[in-house]
Amino acid sequence: MLKSILKLGAAAAFAAALLSSGAAQAKLRVAMITSESGLGDRSFNDMMVEGMKRAEKDFDAEYVVVQPRAVSEFQSAIARAAAQGFDIIVGSSFDMIKPMQEVAKAFPDQKFGLVDVGPDPLGPNIVSTVTKDWEGSFLVGWIAAKTTKTGKIGFVGGKDIPIIHRFFVGYYYGAKMANPATEVFESYSGTFTDPAAGKEYTLALINQGSDINFAVAGATSAGVIDAAKETKTFAIGVDSNQNYMAPGNVLTSMVKRVDNQAYDMVKSVSDGTFKGGEVKYYGLAEDGVAAAMDDNNKGLIADAVLADVDTLKAKILSGEIVVPNYFDLTPGQKEMGTPPMATPPSVANAK
Template identity: 70%
Template sequence: MRLFKTAILCAALSLGVLTTIAEAATRVAFVTAEGGLGDHSFNDMINEGLKKAKSDLGIEFVVIQPRAVSDMQSSLIRAAGQKFDLVLGASFDMIEPMKAAAAAFPDQKFGIIDVGSDPIAPNVVGAVAKDWEGSFIVGIAAAMTSKTGTIGFVGGRDIPVIHRFFNGYYYGAKMAKPDINVLERYSGSFTDPAAGKEYTLALVSAKSDVNFAVANLTGAGVIDAAKSTKTFAIGVDSNQNGRAPGTVLTSMVKRVDVLAYDIVKSVTDGSFKGGVNKQYGLKEGGVEAAMDDNNKGLISEATLKTMDELKAKVISGEIVVPNYIDLDPSAKQMGTPPMDRPSEK
């Protein structure tokens, strides 16, 4: 009887421990950037990182999708008010809203992905995928693949973070092929595929046969236009090669899934430390040009070799790809080795 009671007591204690563990699961709120889930791009990649954290680390997470940029601050504050262990946001548009939320909730841990070099607040960890380095690599591919000598770029909005992509793309293209013509356009929206298609068709009319889409949902229109005109598109953020096999030359993948996972892990293992912005470039595996069966054979062996050689020089520090946000506005050149900056649009 005594053994039986002891067994019951042990079982009850074990159940209590399990209940405590379940209650102690790290809770994360992800407030998406403009476009929300289903963008096949930035937000979806972060969501994949959180799914992995759930599988590996046992976290629980919810996704909050602001209807507009103007709703971001209220979404962050609402999440902080529910005392999540981490409130994770994304995009340049969320910097000011997060500063306000972080000031209102100084004991709340926040994370933000895709920012600049400056820390946001003492209770915020920032993480940046060096998209300018990834754009440099796909710029090489675009320039060396083009048959017309003209390539293009379709940005969602005319803002510094998108110029960061363009400058990297331009720098890589010009380094690989100095006489390449690089056209730059901005659709004005991250959520308008029709505009993406319209702008791309205009670029194709201007002889651009490879066009880099940095426009979230608007980029679907860039890929659609490339398919209909038998030209090439380059995807962004996630691997979009499979969206139109044979049409998407490659994709500049920002491993924001890795960034999100790392921020969450810092909360679960107790190493979270606010007031810093971490950077993930080619050296850290934070960006890459996607290669798979969907784009196999589209990029020549000679081009792949050049991409690998120049990538190695970026990793070693011999080449420093310019980050638009850190450039002196009065500087006429950029990068190492120095190159003339692109002329104004």
């Protein structure tokens, strides 16, 4: 099976891989376009590849992974793949919305998928998904507020963009519901690809007294975890289960099952149910998010807090608790969620 890992800088290798992928035309042919952090991020992209591996096995598919080096290369990467006539091209970045839409217009018969973006339909030949990461972030926010020794917890985002704000608002809501006195610091490193920046921003939060910091920054998150290990504080991982990266110092990870989302996109082409313009949601009800528990973080979270998490999940599923989604908030909004709670300053003070 073809499992090529490509760099756009090697155009000849790219063309050769695409040519070889066409050797068995009967197979379902898939192209996956990574975000700029690429494979090996131990996060979003690596999780998506797990979905591709399962699709390869279950649907006799073969896939090519294309790794643009920058956001500016997204459109050309998608266009090159579209010109090769893959059965579906699956993207993995919020920054890929406009580039994919432009290519999709030029290739109206090509099927596209974009994992974990916003709620708006993207085009008649693009299926997209939304992970209810605000629900998973709510759970880890609750855990953090119930576990902190200092009463101060932090958030280290990658870019200061709406999709990352979704995590923060859920995290903030969970922390404040657990303990209204908890201080929640918000920061953005400006990058998804620089662990050194992640470490620097985390150390700054730790210097302010934050002893648990939620990393939502792609490959940059590795630096958040490294800072926790160095200072004997806690990090919270993101997207994949990152508990193993620093056993004893990763309190939990807010897992996003983007592997399932990528898998389902390929499945829809395989079984003929692909529907362009559709937006599918993956939350607690769909097993789309979770707070990861395993041997690497065993004993770090009190049993009573774990019991709380089970209760909270049930309340979310019943509708008794409605975790706020940043995309539903308006600038200057003073309260959010059910039960209502004051919005974080970054929302309440926005113009």
